[in-house]
Amino acid sequence: MQLAWVLPLTCSQEEYSQGKKEKIEQVRRRSIRNGRQVYAENVLWGVEGLEEEPRNLLEELVWAKEREIEVRRQRMPLALMKSRLEKSDVGPTRNLDAIFSERASGESALFFRYQRCSPEDTESAPTLAAVAAEKNDAKAIVVNAESRHFYGNYEDIRRVHETVACPVICHDIFVYPWQLYDARFHRADACVLITKVLGLKDTIYFAKATSLLGMAPIIEVHDVPEIESLLDAKQRQRDDGQVRFLLFAKRDLNSLVPSLDDTTALLSRFAQDAKHLGIRLMIELPRERAPNAALLQELGEHGADAVLASAMRDDRPL
Numbered sequence: 001m002q003l004a005w006v007l008p009l010t011c012s013q014e015e016y017s018q019g020k021k022e023k024i025e026q027v028r029r030r031s032i033r034n035g036r037q038v039y040a041e042n043v044l045w046g047v048e049g050l051e052e053e054p055r056n057l058l059e060e061l062v063w064a065k066e067r068e069i070e071v072r073r074q075r076m077p078l079a080l081m082k083s084r085l086e087k088s089d090v091g092p093t094r095n096l097d098a099i100f101s102e103r104a105s106g107e108s109a110l111f112f113r114y115q116r117c118s119p120e121d122t123e124s125a126p127t128l129a130a131v132a133a134e135k136n137d138a139k140a141i142v143v144n145a146e147s148r149h150f151y152g153n154y155e156d157i158r159r160v161h162e163t164v165a166c167p168v169i170c171h172d173i174f175v176y177p178w179q180l181y182d183a184r185f186h187r188a189d190a191c192v193l194i195t196k197v198l199g200l201k202d203t204i205y206f207a208k209a210t211s212l213l214g215m216a217p218i219i220e221v222h223d224v225p226e227i228e229s230l231l232d233a234k235q236r237q238r239d240d241g242q243v244r245f246l247l248f249a250k251r252d253l254n255s256l257v258p259s260l261d262d263t264t265a266l267l268s269r270f271a272q273d274a275k276h277l278g279i280r281l282m283i284e285l286p287r288e289r290a291p292n293a294a295l296l297q298e299l300g301e302h303g304a305d306a307v308l309a310s311a312m313r314d315d316r317p318l
């Protein structure tokens with residue numbers, strides 16, 4: 001597998017946001033470049049006492065992720081990640097687009113999430129994934145690989161991938177392209193990129209890096225300014241062809257639980273434009289909403305191409 005080293009972008013952040021009324025409200029990304037802290041080998045240098053607290057759970061997880069990946073990058077630099085991937089036998093990615101071209105009209109395709117119950121829960125992934133895929137006809141499985149809050153693990157991606165035939169999507173908090181190589185190495189077919197974490201310009205940059213690794217970039221959006229900015233970038237061809245899949249998840253930033261409030265209003269407002277621009281829309285369901293046929297039909301009629309159910313914690317079919 002040949003990997004590209006340079007990821008050219010066609011325009012600046014200012015160009016992306018030009019003409020937009022509301023700016024994207026991004027969580028703060030702790031960066032070693034802003035002088036707050038620096039890792040050198042396994043020693044952390046910084047000014048004690050000046051650090052602010054994270055404002056919400058998402059920000060806490062973003063900061064923790066940056067610290068985690070910074071340490072892991074020291075141990076395995078990007079060049080090594082690339083050569084590890086080039087030498088591996090990951091095989092071709094499974095095609096997310098095919099799900100939608102094969103779909104019967106009207107109804108949304110059903111995606112399931114695999115999420116661990118506890119840090120010790122190492123064995124359930126293949127069983128649950130198989131049940132979801134076979135008994136519930138899931139068209140893709142999302143693996144929650146976030147480790148700090150959801151006990152996730154990239155080995156889960158590989159184990160689920162070995163069990164099911166459908167595409168496997170990695171849901172983590174991406175703050176360095178380094179993580180995309182890790183996801184691909186563990187057989188991810190697609191990755192979820194969170195606009196509230198990355199901002200518009202980096203979302204498109206990360207989407208391009210995701211695509212260059214053969215994976216599909218799924219862009220998670222929480223609110224209207226994010227959706228408008230991405231549709232605008234697509235419309236003005238400022239996205240390098242990367243805005244193809246949007247995941248609507250209006251999350252409480254302290255619990256990360258998504259809400260379905262306003263979803264039909266958002267779909268009514270944006271689905272037609274998205275369709276016109278060739279963008280597939282996915283909706284994340286809150287845990288208490290069972291993804292029955294009536295809901296899939298209703299959301300499908302409002303323009304949702306896929307619905308992501310959050311109910312995969314035990315091996316009972318729905």
Ligand SMILES: O=C(O)c1ccccc1NCC(=O)[C@H](O)[C@H](O)COP(=O)(O)O
Nearest residue numbers: 144145146171172173256257258287310
């Ligand atoms: O929300 C995020 O930012 C996020 C980041 C990385 C991995 C997963 C992420 N969200 C998924 C979730 O928050 C939960 O999986 C989802 O809300 C369902 O949780 P539950 O209600 O416990 O089934």
